[in-house]
Amino acid sequence: MARRSAFRSIQRAIRIAAALLSSQYAYMLEYRAEIALWALSGVLPLIMLAVWQGSDGAAAAGLTPQGLGRYFLAAFVVRQFSVVWLIHVFEEDALQGKLSPQLLQPLQPLWRYLAAHVAEQATRVPFVALMLAGVLLLQPGLLWMPSPGQLLLGIAAIQAAFVLRFLLQTLVAMLCFWSERAAALDRLLLIPYLFLSGLVAPLESFPPAVRRIAEYTPFPAMVSFPAKLLAGESVDVGAGFLNIALWCAVLFPLSRVLWRAGVRRYSAMGA
Structure with a gap:
């Protein structure tokens, strides 16, 4: 009986996930031109x-x-497929009251935002492929083919980095319940993200003191680790995934605590 109940729960979760992803993907396809511009805005590593x-x-x-x-x-x-824009849409929904009807539904609203991000990643694929083709036409020497193992580990690391970024921005987004300018804090976090993640320069090019500081932050796991893994560089795979898992284990419960406290405050204000 317990097995049958668990099986039904899994089936229900799969149906909900499939419905969410398909609806969000159809929604994202309506904004193909805008997504193409978003993809173009992520060319900083190529610059x-x-x-x-x-x-x-x-x-x-x-x-x-x-x-x-x-x-x-x-x-x-990595940058293209780990983009997170939760704070901007969540802040708008909270300020305009769009969050209220979502709170009345049995599905936790954050699952909808997560599905929207995954669907947006899927719509990016052809645009990113075209940009990569253009770069490789200009510089054929950059062309390389990772081994199947490296490719699979690289994809897994990119998705893990995306989850980590999503949880970090979820933590910041929860501040929208207390402030109308929570997005400003996310813009402030953009500075250490750019420099400590390895996005503008490999971490090996920084002084040892800066590298040590970076190691105590989640930012290298968001770009440097998956990029090195995908590029076939020597990297400690186990330590990299463990680092991401530990940061997720810290950020997830903090996000849940702030979510519950924020929803109580949001409801108390009559929303």
Whole structure:
């Protein structure tokens, strides 16, 4: 009896997930032009590749010119598929009262936002493929094919980095229940994210003190670790995934506590 109940629960969860993803994917397809612009806005790693290729930075970072190119190309892919914009839509929904009808439904609203992000990633695929094709036409030397194992681990690391970024931004988004400018804090976090994640430069190019500081933050796990894994560099796979899991284990309960406290405050205000 217990097994049958558990099986039915799993079936129900799968049906809900499929319905959410299909509806959100259809919704995202209506905004293909906007998503194409979003994809173009994520070309910072390619810009930094051009900057680094014009200097002797590869040797300083302990990388060959080919390795540097692969790293930034991999960082571009990681950046494209780990984008999180939860804070902006959640802040708008909370301020305009759109969150209220969602709270009356049995499905936790954050699942809808997560499904929207996953669907948006799927709609990015053709645009990212076209941009990669354009880069490789200009610089064929950057072309490489990861082994099946590296590719699978790289994809898993990208999705893990996305989950970590989603949880971090969820934590910030919960502040919308107390402030009308919670998005400002997310913009403030963008500064350490850009520099400590390895997005603008490989972490090996930074002074040892800066690298040690970066190791105590979740940011390297969001770009540097999956990018190195995808580029075929030597990296401690177990330690990298463990680091992401530990940060998720810290951020998830904190987000739940703030969510419950925030919803009580939101309801008390008559929403």
